[in-house]
Amino acid sequence: MRRHIVGWCAILGLLSSFSAQEEPRSAIDFESAGHGWFVFPGFDGKVELTTNERDVKNGKQALQYTYVAMQGKLNGIIRLEPENWAQAFRFWVKTDRPALLAMLIQEESGERWQAPFWVNGNEWQQIALALSDFTLAEDVKPTNNKLDMDEAVGIGILDVSAIFFSAPEAAILFGSQTGTRVFWLDDFEFLSKAPPRVRDARALDDFQRGYLTWIATYGVTIRPEGGGMRVSYDQPFPGILGILKLLEKEALTNTKGLEVSLQVKTPTTLAVFVEEADGERWVATQSVGAETKPEPKTFLWSDFTITDDTKGKGDGKLNPPTVRMFSLVDWGVLTEERPPSNNWFIRSVRKVPNG
Numbered sequence: 001m002r003r004h005i006v007g008w009c010a011i012l013g014l015l016s017s018f019s020a021q022e023e024p025r026s027a028i029d030f031e032s033a034g035h036g037w038f039v040f041p042g043f044d045g046k047v048e049l050t051t052n053e054r055d056v057k058n059g060k061q062a063l064q065y066t067y068v069a070m071q072g073k074l075n076g077i078i079r080l081e082p083e084n085w086a087q088a089f090r091f092w093v094k095t096d097r098p099a100l101l102a103m104l105i106q107e108e109s110g111e112r113w114q115a116p117f118w119v120n121g122n123e124w125q126q127i128a129l130a131l132s133d134f135t136l137a138e139d140v141k142p143t144n145n146k147l148d149m150d151e152a153v154g155i156g157i158l159d160v161s162a163i164f165f166s167a168p169e170a171a172i173l174f175g176s177q178t179g180t181r182v183f184w185l186d187d188f189e190f191l192s193k194a195p196p197r198v199r200d201a202r203a204l205d206d207f208q209r210g211y212l213t214w215i216a217t218y219g220v221t222i223r224p225e226g227g228g229m230r231v232s233y234d235q236p237f238p239g240i241l242g243i244l245k246l247l248e249k250e251a252l253t254n255t256k257g258l259e260v261s262l263q264v265k266t267p268t269t270l271a272v273f274v275e276e277a278d279g280e281r282w283v284a285t286q287s288v289g290a291e292t293k294p295e296p297k298t299f300l301w302s303d304f305t306i307t308d309d310t311k312g313k314g315d316g317k318l319n320p321p322t323v324r325m326f327s328l329v330d331w332g333v334l335t336e337e338r339p340p341s342n343n344w345f346i347r348s349v350r351k352v353p354n355g
Protein backbone atom coordinates (compact mmCIF):
# COMPACT_ATOMS: atom_id res chain seq x y z
CA MET A 1 0.00 0.00 0.00
CA ARG A 2 2.69 2.44 1.02
CA ARG A 3 4.53 1.75 -2.23
CA HIS A 4 1.38 2.62 -4.16
CA ILE A 5 1.05 5.92 -2.34
CA VAL A 6 4.68 6.78 -2.98
CA GLY A 7 4.15 5.83 -6.63
CA TRP A 8 1.12 8.06 -6.89
CA CYS A 9 2.93 10.94 -5.30
CA ALA A 10 5.72 10.63 -7.83
CA ILE A 11 3.21 10.60 -10.69
CA LEU A 12 1.33 13.58 -9.24
CA GLY A 13 4.64 15.35 -8.83
CA LEU A 14 5.46 14.69 -12.46
CA LEU A 15 2.04 15.87 -13.56
CA SER A 16 2.33 19.08 -11.62
CA SER A 17 5.77 19.79 -13.05
CA PHE A 18 4.36 19.13 -16.52
CA SER A 19 1.52 21.55 -15.97
CA ALA A 20 4.00 24.06 -14.60
CA GLN A 21 5.89 23.77 -17.87
CA GLU A 22 2.75 24.24 -19.89
CA GLU A 23 1.79 27.34 -18.00
CA PRO A 24 4.87 29.25 -17.05
CA ARG A 25 4.41 32.14 -14.70
CA SER A 26 6.93 34.51 -13.32
CA ALA A 27 6.41 37.08 -10.60
CA ILE A 28 8.42 39.97 -9.22
CA ASP A 29 7.42 40.60 -5.62
CA PHE A 30 9.97 43.36 -4.85
CA GLU A 31 10.99 41.59 -1.64
CA SER A 32 14.64 41.75 -2.72
CA ALA A 33 16.90 44.13 -4.60
CA GLY A 34 17.26 42.05 -7.78
CA HIS A 35 13.88 43.02 -9.26
CA GLY A 36 15.39 44.53 -12.40
CA TRP A 37 13.42 47.77 -12.69
CA PHE A 38 15.22 51.10 -13.10
CA VAL A 39 14.50 54.67 -14.24
CA PHE A 40 14.10 55.00 -18.01
CA PRO A 41 17.43 56.22 -19.42
CA GLY A 42 17.19 59.96 -19.97
CA PHE A 43 14.28 60.37 -17.57
CA ASP A 44 14.71 61.54 -14.02
CA GLY A 45 13.53 60.27 -10.68
CA LYS A 46 14.47 57.57 -8.25
CA VAL A 47 13.53 53.90 -7.94
CA GLU A 48 13.75 52.37 -4.48
CA LEU A 49 12.10 49.72 -2.35
CA THR A 50 9.74 50.95 0.33
CA THR A 51 8.84 49.13 3.54
CA ASN A 52 6.17 51.67 4.47
CA GLU A 53 3.16 49.42 5.15
CA ARG A 54 0.71 51.80 3.54
CA ASP A 55 2.66 51.65 0.29
CA VAL A 56 3.16 47.88 0.17
CA LYS A 57 0.48 45.69 -1.36
CA ASN A 58 1.89 42.24 -0.53
CA GLY A 59 4.81 41.07 1.57
CA LYS A 60 7.12 43.59 3.19
CA GLN A 61 8.33 45.68 0.26
CA ALA A 62 7.13 47.35 -2.93
CA LEU A 63 8.77 49.43 -5.64
CA GLN A 64 8.51 53.19 -5.18
CA TYR A 65 9.23 55.58 -8.04
CA THR A 66 9.53 59.27 -7.18
CA TYR A 67 9.78 61.84 -9.97
CA VAL A 68 9.05 65.43 -10.89
CA ALA A 69 6.24 65.97 -13.41
CA MET A 70 6.56 68.85 -15.84
CA GLN A 71 4.64 69.84 -18.91
CA GLY A 72 5.44 67.72 -21.93
CA LYS A 73 7.80 65.45 -20.01
CA LEU A 74 7.53 61.69 -19.71
CA ASN A 75 8.46 59.82 -16.57
CA GLY A 76 8.79 56.11 -16.25
CA ILE A 77 10.62 52.96 -15.32
CA ILE A 78 11.85 50.08 -17.43
CA ARG A 79 12.95 46.46 -17.08
CA LEU A 80 15.07 44.62 -19.64
CA GLU A 81 14.80 41.06 -20.91
CA PRO A 82 11.12 40.42 -20.22
CA GLU A 83 9.79 36.85 -20.32
CA ASN A 84 9.40 36.23 -24.03
CA TRP A 85 6.58 33.69 -23.53
CA ALA A 86 4.34 36.21 -21.77
CA GLN A 87 0.84 36.63 -23.20
CA ALA A 88 -0.28 39.03 -20.48
CA PHE A 89 0.90 41.06 -17.48
CA ARG A 90 -0.77 41.57 -14.15
CA PHE A 91 0.35 43.92 -11.41
CA TRP A 92 -0.73 46.12 -8.53
CA VAL A 93 -0.18 49.84 -8.88
CA LYS A 94 -0.90 52.92 -6.78
CA THR A 95 -0.30 56.61 -7.53
CA ASP A 96 -0.36 59.61 -5.21
CA ARG A 97 -3.04 61.28 -7.37
CA PRO A 98 -5.23 60.38 -10.37
CA ALA A 99 -3.11 59.61 -13.41
CA LEU A 100 -3.04 58.04 -16.83
CA LEU A 101 -0.24 55.48 -16.88
CA ALA A 102 0.80 53.28 -19.76
CA MET A 103 2.65 50.02 -19.99
CA LEU A 104 4.93 49.69 -22.95
CA ILE A 105 6.80 46.94 -24.74
CA GLN A 106 9.92 47.75 -26.74
CA GLU A 107 10.79 45.38 -29.57
CA GLU A 108 14.27 44.90 -30.96
CA SER A 109 12.90 45.97 -34.38
CA GLY A 110 12.20 49.45 -32.99
CA GLU A 111 8.45 48.94 -32.76
CA ARG A 112 7.11 50.23 -29.46
CA TRP A 113 3.72 49.10 -28.18
CA GLN A 114 1.67 50.77 -25.50
CA ALA A 115 -1.43 50.19 -23.39
CA PRO A 116 -2.77 53.11 -21.34
CA PHE A 117 -4.70 52.61 -18.10
CA TRP A 118 -6.29 54.97 -15.61
CA VAL A 119 -5.57 54.97 -11.89
CA ASN A 120 -7.64 56.96 -9.39
CA GLY A 121 -4.87 57.70 -6.94
CA ASN A 122 -4.32 56.75 -3.28
CA GLU A 123 -5.62 53.23 -3.70
CA TRP A 124 -4.11 50.00 -4.96
CA GLN A 125 -5.53 48.85 -8.29
CA GLN A 126 -4.77 45.57 -10.03
CA ILE A 127 -4.29 45.87 -13.78
CA ALA A 128 -4.26 42.88 -16.16
CA LEU A 129 -3.11 43.64 -19.70
CA ALA A 130 -3.28 41.18 -22.59
CA LEU A 131 -0.90 41.56 -25.53
CA SER A 132 -3.97 42.39 -27.63
CA ASP A 133 -4.54 45.50 -25.47
CA PHE A 134 -1.36 47.10 -26.83
CA THR A 135 -1.29 49.40 -29.85
CA LEU A 136 1.68 50.62 -31.85
CA ALA A 137 3.01 53.97 -30.64
CA GLU A 138 2.26 56.66 -33.21
CA ASP A 139 5.80 58.05 -33.32
CA VAL A 140 7.45 54.80 -34.45
CA LYS A 141 7.73 53.46 -37.96
CA PRO A 142 6.11 50.02 -38.21
CA THR A 143 8.35 47.15 -39.33
CA ASN A 144 5.83 44.30 -39.39
CA ASN A 145 3.07 46.11 -37.43
CA LYS A 146 2.67 43.12 -35.13
CA LEU A 147 3.51 42.79 -31.47
CA ASP A 148 6.27 40.16 -31.26
CA MET A 149 6.74 39.42 -27.57
CA ASP A 150 9.55 37.00 -28.41
CA GLU A 151 11.49 39.98 -29.78
CA ALA A 152 10.79 42.28 -26.82
CA VAL A 153 13.91 43.78 -25.28
CA GLY A 154 12.23 45.77 -22.54
CA ILE A 155 8.99 46.62 -20.80
CA GLY A 156 8.16 49.84 -19.06
CA ILE A 157 5.55 51.71 -17.08
CA LEU A 158 5.19 55.39 -17.87
CA ASP A 159 3.23 58.28 -16.44
CA VAL A 160 1.83 59.85 -19.58
CA SER A 161 -0.33 62.37 -17.69
CA ALA A 162 2.26 65.11 -17.90
CA ILE A 163 2.17 65.06 -21.69
CA PHE A 164 -1.25 66.63 -21.74
CA PHE A 165 -2.29 67.23 -18.12
CA SER A 166 0.23 69.82 -17.11
CA ALA A 167 -0.34 72.46 -19.78
CA PRO A 168 -1.42 75.64 -17.97
CA GLU A 169 -4.89 75.51 -19.58
CA ALA A 170 -5.34 71.86 -18.53
CA ALA A 171 -5.21 72.75 -14.83
CA ILE A 172 -8.86 73.78 -15.14
CA LEU A 173 -9.73 70.22 -16.22
CA PHE A 174 -7.39 68.09 -14.15
CA GLY A 175 -6.12 70.26 -11.30
CA SER A 176 -2.42 71.04 -10.97
CA GLN A 177 -0.35 68.07 -12.09
CA THR A 178 3.16 69.46 -11.85
CA GLY A 179 5.54 68.84 -8.96
CA THR A 180 6.85 65.79 -7.20
CA ARG A 181 4.85 62.62 -7.75
CA VAL A 182 5.11 59.01 -6.69
CA PHE A 183 3.92 55.68 -7.95
CA TRP A 184 4.19 52.29 -6.32
CA LEU A 185 4.29 48.86 -7.94
CA ASP A 186 3.94 45.43 -6.36
CA ASP A 187 3.56 41.80 -7.47
CA PHE A 188 4.32 42.21 -11.13
CA GLU A 189 3.48 38.95 -12.96
CA PHE A 190 4.15 37.64 -16.44
CA LEU A 191 1.27 35.37 -17.47
CA SER A 192 1.30 32.71 -20.17
CA LYS A 193 -2.43 32.99 -20.76
CA ALA A 194 -4.18 36.17 -21.85
CA PRO A 195 -7.35 37.20 -20.03
CA PRO A 196 -10.36 36.78 -22.36
CA ARG A 197 -11.16 39.66 -24.68
CA VAL A 198 -14.42 40.05 -26.56
CA ARG A 199 -13.93 41.62 -29.96
CA ASP A 200 -16.75 43.89 -31.02
CA ALA A 201 -15.79 45.96 -34.05
CA ARG A 202 -18.57 48.46 -33.36
CA ALA A 203 -17.55 49.16 -29.78
CA LEU A 204 -15.41 52.17 -29.05
CA ASP A 205 -15.45 50.72 -25.55
CA ASP A 206 -17.62 47.98 -24.07
CA PHE A 207 -15.70 47.86 -20.76
CA GLN A 208 -14.81 44.18 -20.91
CA ARG A 209 -11.21 44.61 -19.76
CA GLY A 210 -11.47 45.21 -16.03
CA TYR A 211 -9.44 48.41 -16.28
CA LEU A 212 -10.24 51.76 -17.86
CA THR A 213 -8.62 53.59 -20.75
CA TRP A 214 -10.52 56.80 -19.95
CA ILE A 215 -9.42 59.96 -18.17
CA ALA A 216 -11.50 61.67 -15.51
CA THR A 217 -11.51 65.42 -14.91
CA TYR A 218 -10.71 66.89 -11.50
CA GLY A 219 -13.26 65.77 -8.89
CA VAL A 220 -14.57 62.84 -10.92
CA THR A 221 -13.97 59.21 -9.95
CA ILE A 222 -14.24 56.46 -12.54
CA ARG A 223 -14.12 52.72 -11.94
CA PRO A 224 -14.93 49.54 -13.78
CA GLU A 225 -18.18 48.04 -12.49
CA GLY A 226 -20.08 44.99 -13.70
CA GLY A 227 -19.05 45.20 -17.37
CA GLY A 228 -19.46 48.97 -17.46
CA MET A 229 -17.97 52.14 -16.02
CA ARG A 230 -19.22 54.04 -12.98
CA VAL A 231 -18.66 57.81 -13.13
CA SER A 232 -19.30 59.70 -9.91
CA TYR A 233 -18.73 63.16 -8.46
CA ASP A 234 -19.84 65.14 -5.45
CA GLN A 235 -18.26 68.56 -5.57
CA PRO A 236 -18.90 71.74 -3.59
CA PHE A 237 -18.52 73.94 -6.71
CA PRO A 238 -19.50 73.62 -10.36
CA GLY A 239 -16.76 72.74 -12.80
CA ILE A 240 -16.07 70.74 -15.92
CA LEU A 241 -17.15 67.33 -14.67
CA GLY A 242 -16.66 64.57 -17.17
CA ILE A 243 -14.58 61.92 -18.81
CA LEU A 244 -12.53 61.72 -21.94
CA LYS A 245 -10.90 59.16 -24.12
CA LEU A 246 -8.08 59.59 -26.60
CA LEU A 247 -8.82 57.78 -29.85
CA GLU A 248 -6.55 55.97 -32.22
CA LYS A 249 -6.17 57.38 -35.72
CA GLU A 250 -9.15 56.57 -37.95
CA ALA A 251 -11.12 55.12 -35.01
CA LEU A 252 -14.29 56.80 -36.28
CA THR A 253 -13.88 56.19 -40.01
CA ASN A 254 -17.17 55.28 -41.74
CA THR A 255 -19.36 56.38 -38.86
CA LYS A 256 -22.29 58.77 -38.77
CA GLY A 257 -22.27 59.13 -35.02
CA LEU A 258 -21.92 57.43 -31.66
CA GLU A 259 -24.32 55.62 -29.38
CA VAL A 260 -23.74 55.91 -25.64
CA SER A 261 -25.61 53.40 -23.51
CA LEU A 262 -25.99 54.90 -20.06
CA GLN A 263 -28.02 55.40 -16.93
CA VAL A 264 -27.74 58.72 -15.07
CA LYS A 265 -29.07 59.10 -11.54
CA THR A 266 -30.07 62.77 -11.39
CA PRO A 267 -31.57 64.36 -14.53
CA THR A 268 -29.22 66.75 -16.30
CA THR A 269 -28.00 67.64 -19.79
CA LEU A 270 -25.05 65.71 -21.10
CA ALA A 271 -22.68 67.12 -23.70
CA VAL A 272 -20.58 65.04 -26.05
CA PHE A 273 -17.44 66.82 -27.27
CA VAL A 274 -15.20 65.53 -30.01
CA GLU A 275 -11.91 67.10 -31.03
CA GLU A 276 -10.32 66.74 -34.45
CA ALA A 277 -6.66 66.71 -35.40
CA ASP A 278 -7.14 70.20 -36.93
CA GLY A 279 -7.97 71.55 -33.46
CA GLU A 280 -11.69 72.01 -34.03
CA ARG A 281 -13.99 70.90 -31.23
CA TRP A 282 -17.62 69.98 -31.79
CA VAL A 283 -20.46 69.55 -29.33
CA ALA A 284 -23.93 67.99 -29.14
CA THR A 285 -26.17 67.77 -26.06
CA GLN A 286 -29.03 65.59 -24.83
CA SER A 287 -31.20 65.40 -21.74
CA VAL A 288 -30.52 62.37 -19.59
CA GLY A 289 -31.43 61.08 -16.15
CA ALA A 290 -33.66 58.78 -14.13
CA GLU A 291 -33.34 55.86 -16.58
CA THR A 292 -34.19 52.56 -14.86
CA LYS A 293 -31.52 50.72 -16.85
CA PRO A 294 -28.78 51.75 -19.30
CA GLU A 295 -30.46 53.23 -22.37
CA PRO A 296 -28.87 53.96 -25.74
CA LYS A 297 -28.54 57.67 -26.64
CA THR A 298 -27.51 58.41 -30.19
CA PHE A 299 -25.38 61.41 -31.09
CA LEU A 300 -25.18 61.87 -34.87
CA TRP A 301 -22.37 63.96 -36.35
CA SER A 302 -25.03 65.99 -38.17
CA ASP A 303 -26.27 67.24 -34.75
CA PHE A 304 -22.86 68.62 -33.71
CA THR A 305 -21.93 72.31 -33.80
CA ILE A 306 -18.47 73.82 -33.57
CA THR A 307 -17.45 75.37 -30.24
CA ASP A 308 -16.94 79.14 -30.21
CA ASP A 309 -13.35 78.86 -28.97
CA THR A 310 -12.21 76.66 -31.86
CA LYS A 311 -13.96 78.45 -34.73
CA GLY A 312 -11.50 79.26 -37.49
CA LYS A 313 -8.88 76.79 -36.24
CA GLY A 314 -9.43 74.26 -39.01
CA ASP A 315 -11.46 73.58 -42.12
CA GLY A 316 -14.88 74.27 -40.58
CA LYS A 317 -16.00 70.69 -41.18
CA LEU A 318 -16.43 67.74 -38.85
CA ASN A 319 -14.45 64.95 -40.44
CA PRO A 320 -14.99 61.81 -38.27
CA PRO A 321 -11.76 59.93 -39.23
CA THR A 322 -9.72 62.86 -37.85
CA VAL A 323 -11.39 62.81 -34.41
CA ARG A 324 -8.73 62.19 -31.75
CA MET A 325 -10.61 62.81 -28.54
CA PHE A 326 -14.09 61.99 -27.30
CA SER A 327 -15.53 63.32 -24.07
CA LEU A 328 -18.75 63.38 -22.06
CA VAL A 329 -19.40 66.35 -19.77
CA ASP A 330 -22.22 67.20 -17.37
CA TRP A 331 -23.49 70.27 -19.22
CA GLY A 332 -26.15 70.93 -16.59
CA VAL A 333 -23.40 71.53 -14.02
CA LEU A 334 -21.37 73.69 -16.39
CA THR A 335 -24.37 75.96 -17.02
CA GLU A 336 -25.07 75.90 -13.25
CA GLU A 337 -28.58 74.53 -13.71
CA ARG A 338 -27.76 71.27 -11.95
CA PRO A 339 -25.85 70.42 -8.75
CA PRO A 340 -22.26 69.16 -9.14
CA SER A 341 -23.21 65.83 -7.62
CA ASN A 342 -24.33 62.85 -9.67
CA ASN A 343 -23.41 59.42 -10.84
CA TRP A 344 -23.65 57.64 -14.17
CA PHE A 345 -23.26 54.09 -15.29
CA ILE A 346 -22.00 53.67 -18.85
CA ARG A 347 -22.56 50.26 -20.40
CA SER A 348 -20.96 50.94 -23.79
CA VAL A 349 -19.93 53.52 -26.34
CA ARG A 350 -20.57 52.22 -29.83
CA LYS A 351 -20.04 53.53 -33.34
CA VAL A 352 -23.06 54.14 -35.53
CA PRO A 353 -21.87 52.96 -38.95
CA ASN A 354 -22.57 54.82 -42.18
CA GLY A 355 -25.32 53.53 -44.40
Ligand SMILES: [Ca+2]
Nearest residue numbers: 029058059061
Ligand atom coordinates in the same frame (compact mmCIF):
# COMPACT_ATOMS: atom_id res chain seq x y z
CA1 LIG B 1 5.94 42.96 -2.25
Ligand SMILES: [Ca+2]
Nearest residue numbers: 111146147148
Ligand atom coordinates in the same frame (compact mmCIF):
# COMPACT_ATOMS: atom_id res chain seq x y z
CA1 LIG C 1 6.90 43.56 -34.55
Ligand SMILES: [Ca+2]
Nearest residue numbers: 280314315317
Ligand atom coordinates in the same frame (compact mmCIF):
# COMPACT_ATOMS: atom_id res chain seq x y z
CA1 LIG D 1 -12.28 69.97 -39.12
